[in-house]
Amino acid sequence: MRHPHCEASDPDDDRVCLPSVEALTAGTLALMTGYAQAPVDCPNRSLMARKLVSNLFFLSGHPQVSPPMRAMAANLHTRWQLSLEDTPVQEGPPEPTPLWHRVAAGVH
Template identity: 60%
Template sequence: MHDTACEACAMDDEAHTLPSVEALTAGTLALMTGYAQSATECPHRGLLARKLLSNLFFLSEHPHVSPPMRAMLVNLRARWQPAAEAAPAAGSERQPSPLWHAAPEHVQ
C-alpha cells in the first residue's frame, strides 16, 4: 500500500519529463510569454530576448525538427534578432552596490 501511495505522490509532482525538443519549445514559449508581459523598462528584457534567440537557434538545428518547422524557426529567429541586438549588454547598466565586496589584493 505504501508503494502505491508513493507512486501517486510522484504522479502529482510538477516535474514532467519531456523530450528535449519539446522541453526546449516549452521553455522558449515561457520566455516569449515573460517578454510579452514584462514592462518595456524591465532590466531583464534584453536577457530574455537573447535567450529567446539562442533557444530558437538550437530549436532550428535540432535533429527532430521537420524542414518546414526549421524554416519557420529560422524566420522567427530573424524577427527576434533586432530585439536581442537592441538590448544593452549584460551588466552594462549595473552599478556597484554598497553591499558588494571589493576583490582581495592577495589570495592565499
C-alpha cells in the same frame, strides 16, 4: 503518466518530463510570454530576448523538429536577432530596487 523518454523515478514525483525538443519549445514559449508581459523598462527583458534568440537558433537545427518547423524557427531567430540588435544594451548591474536587501556590514 510518464513520457516514454523519461527515466523511471520516484512515483510521487509530479514533475513533468519532456523530451529535449519539447522542453526547449516549452521554455521558448514561456520566455516569449514573459517577454510580452514584462514592462518595457524591465531590466531582465533584454536577457529574455537573448535567451529567446539562443533557443530559436537551437530549435532551427534540432534533428527532432520537422523541416517546416525548423524553417519557421530560423525565420523567428532572424527577426528576434534583428530586434535584439536594435535594443540598447544596459551597461553595468541593474539599479537596486526596494526589494533588494542591504549589504551586510560584516560576516560573523
